[in-house]
Amino acid sequence: MAMGSGVSGGGRPVLVVGAGFSGLSAAHFLTRAGFDVEIREAAARPGGMIGTLETPYGPVETAANGLLNSALVEDTFAALGVRTRPAPTGSARARFVFRGGRPRRWPLSFAESFMALGSLARCALVERSLAPRAGETVREWGTRALSASAARYSIETALQGVYAGDPERMSASLVLGPLFRPEGESSSPVRRPRFRGTVSPLGGMGRLIDGFKESLANRGARLELLSPVGAEDLRASRRPVVLAAGVAGARAILDGLDRERADALGRVETLPLVSVGAHFPEGSSPWRGFGCLFPPYEADALGVLWNEPVGGIGPSAGAVPESPLEAASGPLSETWILGGALFRATAGRSATELADHEILDLVRRERRRVTGVDHEPLHARVSRWPCALPHFTVEMEKAASLFRPNRGNLYLLGNYTGGIGLARILEQAASLPAEIARTGVWP
Numbered sequence: 122m123a124m125g126s127g128v129s130g131g132g133r134p135v136l137v138v139g140a141g142f143s144g145l146s147a148a149h150f151l152t153r154a155g156f157d158v159e160i161r162e163a164a165a166r167p168g169g170m171i172g173t174l175e176t177p178y179g180p181v182e183t184a185a186n187g188l189l190n191s192a193l194v195e196d197t198f199a200a201l202g203v204r205t206r207p208a209p210t211g212s213a214r215a216r217f218v219f220r221g222g223r224p225r226r227w228p229l230s231f232a233e234s235f236m237a238l239g240s241l242a243r244c245a246l247v248e249r250s251l252a253p254r255a256g257e258t259v260r261e262w263g264t265r266a267l268s269a270s271a272a273r274y275s276i277e278t279a280l281q282g283v284y285a286g287d288p289e290r291m292s293a294s295l296v297l298g299p300l301f302r303p304e305g306e307s308s309s310p311v312r313r314p315r316f317r318g319t320v321s322p323l324g325g326m327g328r329l330i331d332g333f334k335e336s337l338a339n340r341g342a343r344l345e346l347l348s349p350v351g352a353e354d355l356r357a358s359r360r361p362v363v364l365a366a367g368v369a370g371a372r373a374i375l376d377g378l379d380r381e382r383a384d385a386l387g388r389v390e391t392l393p394l395v396s397v398g399a400h401f402p403e404g405s406s407p408w409r410g411f412g413c414l415f416p417p418y419e420a421d422a423l424g425v426l427w428n429e430p431v432g433g434i435g436p437s438a439g440a441v442p443e444s445p446l447e448a449a450s451g452p453l454s455e456t457w458i459l460g461g462a463l464f465r466a467t468a469g470r471s472a473t474e475l476a477d478h479e480i481l482d483l484v485r486r487e488r489r490r491v492t493g494v495d496h497e498p499l500h501a502r503v504s505r506w507p508c509a510l511p512h513f514t515v516e517m518e519k520a521a522s523l524f525r526p527n528r529g530n531l532y533l534l535g536n537y538t539g540g541i542g543l544a545r546i547l548e549q550a551a552s553l554p555a556e557i558a559r560t561g562v563w564p
């Protein structure tokens with residue numbers, strides 16, 4: 122459902138719980154459709170996991186660095202007046218997988234590529250379908266469709282980079298199923314975006330949060346910070362409620378309201394992640410491109426994003442380059458992500474339980490493997506998210522049907538209801554006004 126869909130909220134009230142990306146985007150579409158929106162957020166600032174920290178070397182992100190572009194993403198940025206960074210072109214788009222001691226554009230050997238092609242063809246011809254089966258894990262699907270080693274260095278690595286899950290437990294139909302939906306059933310917008318790939322706001326993801334905040338205030342929505350909501354607050358609610366409080370937050374609230382859905386959420390494990398936004402000396406890495414992923418079981422980090430250099434120290438420090446050419450020099454900005462299901466816990470501790478110096482030691486070690494030389498970061502900011510992402514396991518696959526459709530005036534929205542990525546959350550948020558207008562109950 123795109124903006125301007127003709128839904129009329131008629132000034133009817135809706136409460137949104139949580140002002141992370143999910144809650145803010147739900148509130149955005151609801152206010153534009155004419156609902157009277159109140160947002161309550163437990164923390165002192167909106168944005169949830171998303172935020173941009175200013176450092177002497179330029180901005181670093183606390184979680185997401187960008188969104189997968191779509192026509193809806195472009196419309197939303199335009200509606201919020203948020204400018205985007207220039208789309209990366211040429212080698213700046215290159216993605217690598219670390220294998221055999223260095224990053225590689227194509228991580229498979231000739232024999233593996235040949236076997237994978239043969240396996241794909243056999244699957245398509247003999248089994249007549251590549252679509253994941255119910256209860257099939259990513260490991261099982263990859264072995265069936267591509268062969269074990271080809272799957273490990275391609276699909277398993279790519280999925281681990283996004284979902285941070287264990288391929289032996291992740292549900293193939295939850296994470297790959299949408300790719301196999303027949304045309305027409307797809308929830309993707311029909312209109313094509315101006316370009317395919319990741320899009321980031323100029324100045325960082327914090328600008329997107331500010332854009333939501335300003336636009337919501339201009340349209341009369343009320344944002345209450347330091348205002349946690351409990352089941353008791355909602356028991357007597359006389360308006361539809363969008364629960365956008367993450368897996369753990371939603372589970373705690375539903376516990377007192379909807380036992381079945383609380384139990385379903387109880388079956389969703391959450392994965393801890395650590396994000397390290399760091400700057401390294403100019404010229405300290407020979408690699409340029411989007412970033413590099415590490416295969417499951419072979420590293421402490423899940424991957425690194427190579428951000429555009431930000432123009433050095435001094436008066437221009439922190440300025441985001443207007444064009445890739447302008448960004449040709451300066452300290453190297455990198456985002457390292459650690460944690461997830463396969464993190465090799467140090468003395469039983471998860472990544473979020475490690476001290477800053479332990480995390481930075483791991484980053485330095487992994488970076489040395491990639492660049493071949495050891496460099497101390499000029500600066501680093503560590504963000505810890507103990508319940509960052511749902512683990513899209515086969516057990517979650519069984520519970521997922523209970524998250525949607527919504528019922529009882531409680532509408533669940535988050536990275537567990539339809540996909541981790543912000544673009545998927547935005548799509549779901551855009552469909553909420555019509556759903557609430559159709560099924561919401563007011564006295």
Ligand SMILES: Cc1cc2nc3c(=O)[nH]c(=O)nc-3n(C[C@H](O)[C@H](O)[C@H](O)COP(=O)(O)OP(=O)(O)OC[C@H]3O[C@@H](n4cnc5c(N)ncnc54)[C@H](O)[C@@H]3O)c2cc1C
Nearest residue numbers: 139141142143163169170184185186350366370536542543
């Ligand atoms: C390190 C990292 C990197 C990522 N990179 C990307 C990326 O590049 N691209 C991408 O698309 N996605 C990325 N993601 C995923 C994306 O950031 C998340 O899926 C998304 O931010 C989740 O938003 P949310 O609003 O659902 O949850 P949250 O951000 O967790 O927000 C939930 C909010 O609800 C509030 N809350 C909880 N309980 C209550 C309560 N009882 N009452 C009131 N408020 C409550 C919380 O305080 C919080 O503000 C990344 C995630 C991480 C951790």
